[in-house]
Amino acid sequence: MSAKTAEDHFGLLADIGEISALLSDSPDLQGFLDRCVVMVANHLTAQVCSIYLYDEDTRMLTLRATHGLSKAAVGQIRLAIGEGLVGKALKELRPICVAHASDHPDFKYFPEAGEEPYDAFLGVPIQRGVEKIGILVVQRHARDRFNNVEVMAMRALTSQLATAIETARTLLQMAVPAEVAAPVPPPPRVVQRSFFVNGNAASPGYACGPSIQFMRHPVERMLQLSREHEGSGGSSDDAMLDRAIAATLGQLVEMQEALGRKLPEVASLIFEAHMMMLKDRSFVGAMRERMHKGESAVRAVAEVATQYIGIFEASSHDYVREKARDVEDLALRMLTNLNGGDSGVGSDWRGRIVIARELLPSDILKITLADVAGIILVGGGLTSHISILVRSLSIPMIVADELLLAGVADGDKVLLDADAGNAYVNPTRDVIVRFEERDRLRDKAILHGAAMRDETRMKDGTRVRLLANINLLSELDMALDLKAEGIGLYRTEFPFLIRQALPSEEEQCKVYTRLLTRMGDREVTIRTLDAGGDKMMDYLNDGAEPNPALGLRSTRLLLRHRDIFDQQLRAILRAGTGRERLRIMFPMICSLDEFRQAKGIAEECIEALAAETGDGVTRPEIGMMVELPSVVDLADAFAREADFFSIGTNDFIQYMLGVDRANARVFEYYCPHHPAVLRGLKRVVDAAKHRKIECSVCGEMAHDVRYVPFFLGIGIRCLSVDPHYLPEVQQCVLGWTEESAAAYAASLLAENVISDIEKRLLDKAPV
Ligand code: PEP
Ligand code: MG
Secondary structure, rough: OOOOOOHHHHHHHHHOOOOHHHHHHOOHHHHHHHHHHHHHHHHHOOOOEEEEEEEEOOOEEEEEEEEEEHHHHHHHEEEEEOOHHHHHHHHOOEEEEEOOOOOOOOOOOOHHHHHOOOOHHHHEEEEOEEEEEEEEEEEHHHHHOOOOHHHHHHHHHHHHHHHHHHHHHHHHOOOOOOOOOOOOOOOOOOOOOOOEEEEEEEEEEEEEEEEEOOOOOHHHHHHHHHOOOOOOOOOOOOOHHHHHHHHHHHHHHHHHEEEEHHHOOOOOOOOHHHHHHHHHHHHHHHHHHHHHHOOOOOHHHHHHHHHEEEEEEHOOHHHHHHHHHHHHHHHHHHHHHHOOOOOOOOOOOOOOOOEEEEOOOHHHHHHOOOOOOOEEEEEEOOOOOHHHHHHHHHOOOEEHHHHHHOOOOOEEEEEOOOOOEEEEEEOOOOOOHHHHHHHHHHHHHHHHOOOOOOOOOOOOOOOEEEEEOOOOOOHHHHHOOOOOOOOEEEHHHHHHHHHHOOOOHHHHHHHHHHHHHHHHOEEEEEEEEOEEEEOOOOOOOOOOOOOHOOOOOHHHHHOOHHHHHHHHHHHHHHOOOOOOOOEEEEOOOOOOOHHHHHHHHHHHHHHHHHHOOOOOOOOEEEEEOOOHHHHOHHHHHHHOOEEEEEEOOOHHHHHHHOOOOOOOHHHHHHOOOOOOHHHHHHHHHHHHHHHOOOOOOOOOHHHEEEEEEEEHHOOOOEEOOOOHHHHHHHHHHOOOHHHHHHHHHHHOOOOOHHHHHHHOOOOOOOO
């Protein structure tokens, strides 16, 4: 057996990570699986490597690719959950590693496989979130049993390959049924005069450009166009389709690279599903077949894509339904290439104001790649995390009423004043000039921010630390330019959210390494995954919940899905090795029991990692977010066990007052200065002071100059805010002394009635 070290194994993951390359070098999907097994077998110097795929409908595992066993067994060997060692790995959802497989009570013999000589067995489940995908098995002669490092490497490999294998499985299982009915065309739009729309600000900024409707089903529209023009489309041949496929593949690779520059945390593998479709013989084959019967290429692509979309959308599995969007994107791209670069349905968003009825996390990718100027979201449909994400990308956005916008036609000029939440449709020259001037002044003000002091002190010299909240790595530049002393909240959910797939430990480790490297020796607090609630990730949750804000979310979800929790903690710990100022915090902690459990898992990960690598693992500080009212009464007990507190006022207010933070209809009830909120915050800070742990604030209240002096007054000495607020918050802190802030806080805490507190709220620092 080769004596490969953990380092060697992790080195290979970088290569495996290039799944796009693995894919583009494979003739088709079966070829892709075949290449996977060869690659894994070679790397682990195993004589056998096999992939068994699980079918949710039949509840059976089937051998789908093998290197080392008889090829004739592919498609023939089938096992139920719990049957044989392979079925056992799936049933127990853990690696099964045995030295003498044939002696094991669960061993099942398949004469057609030819596996007698290979007695050392290691089977690792392939999972994506809660989705069971299959089992990756390696086998060797018994004298070469698999060791712990190899088990670890196989786990890492399966997590890296999971999404790609799952996509391949879905496509291989697909069968294209008879034609689906033609969709009903949307009603024609009417162009209207100039008018003004007042909505709500969701992401600040100014933008001006032609509008475009965000079309959810562009392929249906294209299909309709192709039917309308049937006969006039000219001849279509295989070479034409081949050119469109080649051009599409080239664009996918380019997009992957462009995304790598803009959103490095989600770039890898994002277009793999698209590439797989282009490799799927039945997908492209069905198009060719239609063309050979006389259909134009445009129509053949649109029809086949529509059929696939229909099948995917009809699935009872979320992850399959999700693929309908991939097909749609891919088909639109192919059709655009067939049409000489013009999709005919308006898909060029560069410099435009996009009007959307709903924004999904995956749409953010398209919007980012397309250099959209601004967004108007019609109706509700805005989750707080989508708005945080759009803000992180610095795209101006407002939320407006459907009726008010009904008269906007594609191409109408729209001026977006997202600071005020207004849109001017077909604005006059005067309005444009006025806003351009304001925009210029704003740029000047941002430059002025560069005059930030390195350290922030109150008027009497009391030191206050100002940190940045970061959601995307692209925000780090601004945080550093504006002299953030560190990162007080790194929201890790965005790579999970945008990709609609679970990033592997390796991918996460790369993101955290970039973050920590960029921040050098400054303090960085990484929050573990805060999924669920309004940042739902279907692939992580196995069923819709009647009340997601109170459901299986955040740390609860991670405790339920231990592998995901372990993978994230390990990725953070690996990235943080050798760094002194890394902190980990758990969101939405509700009880001491829950905190202990989460902290215990982090300790186990530290020990396991130290044992695996043989090196020391730097132990980070482990703290918690204060976001639930249940923490207030127990704050002293928590402060004895947590290394630090960070108050998430966004959720603290939501749960304290029972008001949905993202629901515009109850906006006036979402009151940060409610007396119970202010007093609750004070009790938490008192407990932290008493136990001598740091308590910072990272919710949005921390950047509001009406509340900053309150926080200073109750003893907060560390605030973490979105980077662009840093200059304003620093200016505010400079204007207060410990004494004046304490008096201000006391005056607010003395009131029982919201309106009385409002009379005392200042809107700027005293001069
Ligand atoms: C909060 O709840 O205040 C917070 C900072 O977390 P998030 O906004 O990500 O829920
Ligand atoms: Mg929160």
